Amino acid sequence: MTAHAELAHYRKHLPSAPTASTVRIDRPSPGDGPLLWRLARDSRTLDLNSSYSYLLWCRDFAGTSAVARDSSGRAIGFVSGYLRPEAPGTLLVWQIAVDESVRGLGIAGALLDGLCARVAAEHGLSSLETTISPGNHASERLFASYAERHGATVAREVLFRADEFPEDGHHPEVLHRIGPLIF
Ligand SMILES: CC(C)(COP(=O)(O)OP(=O)(O)OC[C@H]1O[C@@H](n2cnc3c(N)ncnc32)[C@H](O)[C@@H]1OP(=O)(O)O)[C@@H](O)C(=O)NCCC(=O)NCCS
Known part of the structure; x- marks a missing residue:
């Protein structure tokens, strides 16, 4: 069992999880x-705006x-996104994070499912895009798993190379395009 799977297994069996x-x-x-700002800051992975x-x-x-x-109303995760002005049926997921203490319990997957269902009902939705820095395996798996659940394919291409960023040591951003989505 990987460390991620082991921790997820342990957390799933906590009565309060x-x-x-x-x-x-x-x-x-x-x-x-x-x-949202605190969750982004504490993720230590996301760009903090x-x-x-x-x-x-x-x-x-x-x-x-x-x-x-959670059941007490505490915010334990978020996803932010926007419909692309040039492609209104496409939701770009800008940031997603889940509190470190409750990762591996399916909460990010539920956030994506819940958000996409709402956007589809209110605006129509045919594809989802996000960018992921190489090596973020949790995020890659999260979006691949979303595509599998929805019978969609994932196309990947570099959107911004590292040398396109200013001199802040930013990693490249790889665009993951998931579609077609049918609701
Ligand atoms: C990425 C992140 C949001 C996932 O949240 P989560 O609630 O733990 O994710 P889920 O429990 O819904 O898991 C979704 C899938 O990813 C897999 N996964 C989650 N964490 C993983 C890890 N560390 N390694 C490998 N796979 C992982 C799960 O097994 C699950 O796969 P499955 O559907 O095949 O079972 C969380 O790790 C996080 O907040 N990371 C820091 C911020 C970040 O990197 N955001 C993404 C930027 S693009």
Whole structure:
């Protein structure tokens, strides 16, 4: 068993563990902005944007974003995204993170499923895009698994090479395009 699988197995058997079926997938409000910022900061993987941008995002892009809450209402994960202006049937997932203490329990998968179902119902949705830095195996598996659940294929191409970023040591970003999605 890999370390990830072992930890997930242990967590799943804790009586208090939230699961994909017990978390509530909500539309965020600006009051969630600080929680999203903290989850992004504590992930130590995501690019941390300004706190202001998370509050603004929860105001202006709540319809294409989601927050996962446990039974006490605490935010334990989020996904932010937008419909591409040039391709309105395409949801670009910008950031997704789950609190380290509850990873491996299916919460990110539930966030993607819940968000995409809502966006499909409210706006129509035919494909999903995200970018992943090479080596982020958890994220690669999360999106590959989403594609498998929805009978879609994944096409991958480099969107931004490392040398296209300013001199901040940013990794390349590989675009994963998942489709066609049928709801
Ligand atoms: C990526 C992340 C959101 C996944 O959250 P999660 O709630 O643990 O994911 P899930 O439990 O829903 O798992 C989804 C799939 O990924 C797999 N997975 C999750 N973590 C994994 C890991 N560390 N290694 C390998 N596979 C992993 C799961 O087994 C599952 O696969 P399956 O559907 O085939 O069973 C979480 O690891 C995280 O917050 N990472 C830091 C932020 C980040 O990297 N975000 C993505 C940036 S592109």
